[in-house]
Amino acid sequence: MRTMRSFLAYFLLCVHLVSSPNNAFASFSSSSSSSEAKALLKWKGSFQNQSQNNLTSWTYSPSNSTNPRANASPCNGWTGISCKTIGSVNRINLSNSGIQGTLRELSFLSFPNLEYLELSFNELHDAIPPQISSLSKLIYLDLSSNHLSGQVPPEFGLLTKLEVLHLNDNKLNGSIPHEIGQLKFLSELALSQNSLEGVIPASLGNLNNLISLFLHQNQLSGSIPASLGSLSNLTTLNLHRNQLSGSIPPSLGDLTNLTFLFLYQNNLSGTIPEQIGNLKSMVDLELAMNQLNGSIPPSIGGLSNLVFLYLRDNQLSGSIPQEIGNLKKLTVLELDTNQLSGHLPQNICRGGSLQNFTANSNQLTGPIPKSMKICKSLVRVYLQDNHLTGNISEEFGAYPHLYIVDLSRNNFYGEISPMWGLCPQLATLRIAGNNLTGSIPPEIGNATQIQALDLSSNGLVGVIPNEIRSLTSLLSLNLKGNQLSGHMPSEFDSLKDLEYLDLSTNRLNESIPSILGNFSKIHYLNLSNNKFSQEIPFQLGNLVHLSQLDLSYNSLEDQIPSEISQMQSLEILNISHNNLSGLIPKNFEQMHSLVQIDLSYNQLQGPVPNNKAFQEGALEGNERLCGNVAGIQPCNKHSSKTDRRHLFLIVFPILGTLLLVHAVLAIALVGKRRKTEQDTGQSDVQHKEVFSISEFDGRIMYEEIIKATNDFDALYCIGKGRSGSAYKAKLISGSIVAVKKLHPTLDGEETSRKEFLNEIRALLEIRHRNIVKLRGFCSHAHHSFLVYEYIEKGSLASILSKEYEANKLDWSTRVRIVKGVAHALSYMHHDCSPPIVHRDISSNNILLDYEYEPVVSDFGTAKLLNPDSSNWTARAGTYGYIAPELAYTMKVTEKCDVYSFGALALEVIMGRQLADFMSSFSTSSANGDILLKDVFDQRLPLLHRKLRMN
Numbered sequence: 031m032r033t034m035r036s037f038l039a040y041f042l043l044c045v046h047l048v049s050s051p052n053n054a055f056a057s058f059s060s061s062s063s064s065s066e067a068k069a070l071l072k073w074k075g076s077f078q079n080q081s082q083n084n085l086t087s088w089t090y091s092p093s094n095s096t097n098p099r100a101n102a103s104p105c106n107g108w109t110g111i112s113c114k115t116i117g118s119v120n121r122i123n124l125s126n127s128g129i130q131g132t133l134r135e136l137s138f139l140s141f142p143n144l145e146y147l148e149l150s151f152n153e154l155h156d157a158i159p160p161q162i163s164s165l166s167k168l169i170y171l172d173l174s175s176n177h178l179s180g181q182v183p184p185e186f187g188l189l190t191k192l193e194v195l196h197l198n199d200n201k202l203n204g205s206i207p208h209e210i211g212q213l214k215f216l217s218e219l220a221l222s223q224n225s226l227e228g229v230i231p232a233s234l235g236n237l238n239n240l241i242s243l244f245l246h247q248n249q250l251s252g253s254i255p256a257s258l259g260s261l262s263n264l265t266t267l268n269l270h271r272n273q274l275s276g277s278i279p280p281s282l283g284d285l286t287n288l289t290f291l292f293l294y295q296n297n298l299s300g301t302i303p304e305q306i307g308n309l310k311s312m313v314d315l316e317l318a319m320n321q322l323n324g325s326i327p328p329s330i331g332g333l334s335n336l337v338f339l340y341l342r343d344n345q346l347s348g349s350i351p352q353e354i355g356n357l358k359k360l361t362v363l364e365l366d367t368n369q370l371s372g373h374l375p376q377n378i379c380r381g382g383s384l385q386n387f388t389a390n391s392n393q394l395t396g397p398i399p400k401s402m403k404i405c406k407s408l409v410r411v412y413l414q415d416n417h418l419t420g421n422i423s424e425e426f427g428a429y430p431h432l433y434i435v436d437l438s439r440n441n442f443y444g445e446i447s448p449m450w451g452l453c454p455q456l457a458t459l460r461i462a463g464n465n466l467t468g469s470i471p472p473e474i475g476n477a478t479q480i481q482a483l484d485l486s487s488n489g490l491v492g493v494i495p496n497e498i499r500s501l502t503s504l505l506s507l508n509l510k511g512n513q514l515s516g517h518m519p520s521e522f523d524s525l526k527d528l529e530y531l532d533l534s535t536n537r538l539n540e541s542i543p544s545i546l547g548n549f550s551k552i553h554y555l556n557l558s559n560n561k562f563s564q565e566i567p568f569q570l571g572n573l574v575h576l577s578q579l580d581l582s583y584n585s586l587e588d589q590i591p592s593e594i595s596q597m598q599s600l601e602i603l604n605i606s607h608n609n610l611s612g613l614i615p616k617n618f619e620q621m622h623s624l625v626q627i628d629l630s631y632n633q634l635q636g637p638v639p640n641n642k643a644f645q646e647g648a649l650e651g652n653e654r655l656c657g658n659v660a661g662i663q664p665c666n667k668h669s670s671k672t673d674r675r676h677l678f679l680i681v682f683p684i685l686g687t688l689l690l691v692h693a694v695l696a697i698a699l700v701g702k703r704r705k706t707e708q709d710t711g712q713s714d715v716q717h718k719e720v721f722s723i724s725e726f727d728g729r730i731m732y733e734e735i736i737k738a739t740n741d742f743d744a745l746y747c748i749g750k751g752r753s754g755s756a757y758k759a760k761l762i763s764g765s766i767v768a769v770k771k772l773h774p775t776l777d778g779e780e781t782s783r784k785e786f787l788n789e790i791r792a793l794l795e796i797r798h799r800n801i802v803k804l805r806g807f808c809s810h811a812h813h814s815f816l817v818y819e820y821i822e823k824g825s826l827a828s829i830l831s832k833e834y835e836a837n838k839l840d841w842s843t844r845v846r847i848v849k850g851v852a853h854a855l856s857y858m859h860h861d862c863s864p865p866i867v868h869r870d871i872s873s874n875n876i877l878l879d880y881e882y883e884p885v886v887s888d889f890g891t892a893k894l895l896n897p898d899s900s901n902w903t904a905r906a907g908t909y910g911y912i913a914p915e916l917a918y919t920m921k922v923t924e925k926c927d928v929y930s931f932g933a934l935a936l937e938v939i940m941g942r943q944l945a946d947f948m949s950s951f952s953t954s955s956a957n958g959d960i961l962l963k964d965v966f967d968q969r970l971p972l973l974h975r976k977l978r979m980n
C-alpha cells in the first residue's frame with residue numbers, strides 16, 4: 031500500500047513539474063523571444079537527468095510575476111544564453127553543462143538569429159537532425175565530445191556562413207558529405223575521433239579559408255585528395271590513424287603555411303615527395319607507421335623550422351641525407367625500423383638541440399658522428415640493431431641530460447668509457463652484443479641513477495667491480511655472455527631493488543653468496559654456465575617473488591636446500607648439470623607454481639616429488655632417482671613411519687625432560703668409570719713454522735684453508751663466538767670443514783702449551799655421533815685455528831629463531847635432539863678420563879645435521895682457551911645457562927653442564943630461551959600461575975588428545 035501511495039505522489043509531482051511551465055507561457059504573445067523561450071524550455075524538459083540544476087534560471091519565476099514577460103525572455107539572465115538585440119538569441123553556450131538529452135527536441139526554427147551554438151562536453155546522444163540547417167546565420171557550431179551518432183547530415187552544406195565546425199569526438203558514422211565543401215568561410219573543420227568511413231571528399235579543397243583540418247582517428251580510406259594542396263591558408267593537417275592508402279600527393283608541397291602535418295598510422299605507400307621540402311613553416315612532420323619507401327628526400331634539409339621528424343616504421347631505404355644536419359632546431363628524430371643504410375649525417379646535432387634520436391633496426395654503418403659525441407642536449411639515443419662500428423671508448427659519454435642509451439647489437443669495439451659515470455641522469459645503458467673488451471670500469475659506480483644496465487654478450491674480462499654497490503637504483507643487471515671472473519662481490523648486497531639479474535655464461539667462481547637471499551624483489555635470476563661451486567645457499571628460499579631460477583652448468587654440490595620450496599612464485603627451475611646429491615626435498619611437492627623443471631645430470635637420489643612439474647621435468651642423468659615417472663625405476667616401498675612410541679614422551683614434556691635430566695645425573699653418580707688409556711707419547715710435537723696436530727698434513731691443510739677462505743674473508747664467515755669466528759672452507763679433496771679461528775691470546779707460554787696440546791690430542795680421539803668431530807689444529811704466527819667437520823643446518827639457536835625452520839622441528843624431532851645432547855654429555859662426563867666438561871652448553875653450540883640429529887660443538891674448547899687450566903677459572907658459559915652455584919663459586923664440575931642441559935631442554939620445548947621466558951613470565955603473570963599449554967612452543971600444534979589419553 032505504501033509503495034502505491036508514494037508512486038502516486040511521485041507521479042502527481044512530475045505532472046505538476048512538466049505542466050507548470052507550459053501553463054505559465056500560455057498567456058504570452060508569440061513574439062520571437064517568447065517562442066525562443068518556449069523552445070528552450072521544451073528542450074530542457076526533454077533532458078533525461080535532473081541536470082537542469084545548471085539551468086535553474088531557465089524558468090518562470092513567481093517573485094517576478096509583476097513583469098512576467100521581461101523575466102520570461104531568455105535574454106534576461108538565462109544561463110548560457112546571449113542576445114545581440116533584445117529579444118533575439120544569438121548565442122547558446124552550454125559547454126560542459128552536464129546535459130543528457132538529444133537535439134531532436136530543440137526547435138532550430140525558433141532561433142532565426144543564432145550565430146554561435148556551443149554544446150561540447152555534454153552527453154548529447156542520437157542523431158544530428160537535418161533541421162539544424164535552418165540556423166541560417168550560424169557561424170560557429172561546436173558539438174564535440176558528446177555521444178552523437180548517425181551520419182553527418184549533408185544539409186550542413188546549407189550553413190554557408192559557418193566558419194567553425196567541430197563535430198569531433200562523437201560516434202558519427204557514414205561518410206563525410208561532399209556538401210561540406212560548400213562552406214567557403216570555414217576556417218576550422220574537426221571531424222576527428224568518430225567512426226567516419228569512405229573517402230575524403232575532394233570538395234574539401236574548395237575551403238580556401240581553412241586553417242585547420244582534423245580528420246584523424248576515423249576509418250577513412252582511399253587516397254589523400256590532391257585538391258587539399260589548394261588549402262593555401264592551412265597550418266594544420268591531421269589525418270593520422272585512418273586507413274588512407276596511395277601516396278602522399280606532391281601538391282601538399284604547396285601548403286606553404288603548413289606547420290603540422292600528421293599522416294602517421296595509415297597505409298600510405300610510395301615515396302615521400304621532394305616537394306615536402308617546400309614547407310618552410312613546418313615544425314612537426316609525422317609520417318611514421320606507413321609503408322613509405324624510397325629514400326628520404328634531401329630537400330627535407332630545407333625545413334628550417336623543423337623541430338620534430340618522425341619517420342619510423344616505414345620501408346625507407348638509402349642513406350640518411352646529410353642535409354638533415356642543416357636542421358638547427360631539430361629536437362626529435364625518429365627513424366627506427368626502416369631499411370636505412372650508410373653513415374649517420376656528420377652534423378646530426380649541428381643545432382645542439384637534438385634530444386631524442388632513435389634509428390634502431392636499420393642497416394646503418396660507420397661510426398658515431400663527432401657532432402653527436404659532443405651533443406650535450408641528448409636525452410634518448412636508440413641505435414641498437416644496426417652495423418655501426420668504431421671505438422666506443424672514445425669520448426662517448428658525458429651528457430648532462432642523457433636518460434636512455436641503447437647501442438646494443440652493433441659492431442662497436444674498445445673498452446667501456448668511464449665517462450658514462452658522468453651522466454647524472456642515466457637510467458638505462460645497454461651496449462649488449464658488441465665487441466667490447468677490457469673490464470667494467472669502476473667509474474660506472476658514479477652513474478647512481480642507473481636502473482637498467484645491459485653489457486651482455488661482449489668480451490668483457492676481469493672482475494665485477496666492487497663499485498657496483500653504488501648502483502642502488504638498479505632494477506635490471508645483465509652481464510651474461512662475457513668472460514668475467516672472480517667471485518660475485520659481497521657488494522651486491524646493496525642492490526636491494528634488483529628485479530632481474532643475469533650473470534650467466536661467464537667464469538664466475540667460488541660459492542653463490544648467501545646475500546642473494548636479500549634480493550626481495552627479484553623475479554629472474556640466472557647464474558648458469560659459470561664455475562660456481564659449493565652448495566646452493568638456503569637463503570635463496572627467501573626469494574618469494576622469483577619466477578625463474580637457473581643455476582645449471584656449474585659445479586654446485588651437496589643437497590638441494592629444502593628452503594627452495596618457499597619460493598612460491600617459482601615457475602621455471604633449472605639446476606641441471608651440477609654435482610648435487612642427496613634427496614629432492616619432499617616439501618617440493620608443495621611448489622604449485624612450478625611449470626618447468628630441469629634436474630638432469632646430477633647425483634640426486636630417492637623419490638621424485640609427487641608434483642606435475644617434477645613428474646614431467648627433465649630428470650635424466652640421476653641414476654638413483656625413483657618414482658612413478660617414465661624412464662625411472664619405481665621406488666621400493668619402505669615405510670618411513672615415525673616411531674610413534676616417541677610421542678608418549680611429549681605427553682608430559684616437562685616431566686620427561688626432568689626425567690632425562692635425572693637420568694643423566696644418575697649416570698653421573700653411579701656410572702662405571704671406564705678409563706681409556708691415552709697413548710700420549712705416540713707422536714712428537716713438531717715445532718715447525720706451521721705447527722699442527724691433525725689427521726692431515728698440517729702445512730698443506732694450513733695453506734689450503736688460508737686459500738679456501740681467501741685469508742679469512744668475511745664472505746666465508748658462518749658465525750662469531752666468544753672464542754673466535756667460524757669460517758666455512760672447502761678443501762681440495764672436496765670435503766667441507768668448519769674452521770674456528772681463535773683469538774690470538776692462545777699462543778701463550780711454553781709451559782702451559784704442552785698440556786694444552788695434550789688436551790687437543792685427547793679431543794681428536796673422540797668419536798661420538800653427537801659430538802662434532804675435531805679434525806685438526808693449526809698454529810702459525812698469524813693464525814691459530816681449530817678444524818671441525820662441517821654441520822649443514824647450523825645452530826639450534828638460529829633454527830629455533832626462524833618460524834619456517836622451527837615449524838619443521840616437530841615434537842618427535844625435538845625429543846631426539848634432547849636425547850642426543852644427553853648422550854653426548856654422558857659420554858664426555860663418564861666415558862672420558864679425565865672427564866671433559868663442556869662449560870658452554872647452549873643452543874648456539876648445538877648444531878643440527880641434515881637429519882636434524884644434534885651435534886654438540888666446541889667440546890672442551892672453553893677450557894682449552896684458558897691454558898692455565900685450573901678448575902677455578904674466570905666464568906665461562908652463556909647467560910641463562912649458567913648454574914647459579916657456578917656463578918658464585920666459579921667451580922667447574924660436570925654439574926655445570928647438567929644445569930645448562932636442563933635449560934637447553936626447556937628451550938627446545940618452549941621454542942625460546944629460558945631467560946627470555948622467565949623475564950616475560952615474571953612481568954606478565956602476577957600470581958605466578960602459568961598453564962602448561964602456554965609453555966609449549968606455540969608454533970607447533972598441541973597434542974591435547976594425547977595428553978588426555980594418558
Ligand SMILES: *[C@@H]1O[C@H](CO)[C@@H](O)[C@H](O)[C@H]1NC(C)=O
Pocket residue numbers: 091093094097100101
Ligand atoms: C526579477 O527580475 C529582475 C529584473 O526584472 C531581476 O533583477 C531579478 O533578479 C529577478 N528576480 C528573480 C528572483 O529572478
Ligand SMILES: *[C@@H]1O[C@H](CO)[C@@H](O)[C@H](O)[C@H]1NC(C)=O
Pocket residue numbers: 081084126127128
Ligand atoms: C554544470 O554542471 C556540471 C556538472 O553537472 C559542472 O561541471 C559545470 O561546471 C556546470 N556548468 C555551469 C555553467 O554551471
Ligand SMILES: *[C@@H]1O[C@H](CO)[C@@H](O)[C@H](O)[C@H]1NC(C)=O
Pocket residue numbers: 238239262263
Ligand atoms: C586566406 O585567408 C584569408 C582570410 O583569413 C583570405 O583573405 C585569403 O583569401 C585566404 N587565402 C586564399 C589563398 O584563399
Ligand SMILES: *[C@@H]1O[C@H](CO)[C@@H](O)[C@H](O)[C@H]1NC(C)=O
Pocket residue numbers: 241263264265286287
Ligand atoms: C600564411 O603565410 C603567409 C606568408 O607566409 C602569411 O602572410 C599568412 O598570414 C599566413 N596565413 C595564416 C593563416 O597563417
Ligand SMILES: *[C@@H]1O[C@H](CO)[C@@H](O)[C@H](O)[C@H]1NC(C)=O
Pocket residue numbers: 361362385386409410433434
Ligand atoms: C625524449 O625521450 C624521453 C625518454 O623517453 C621522453 O620522456 C621525452 O618525452 C622525449 N622528448 C620528446 C621531446 O619527445
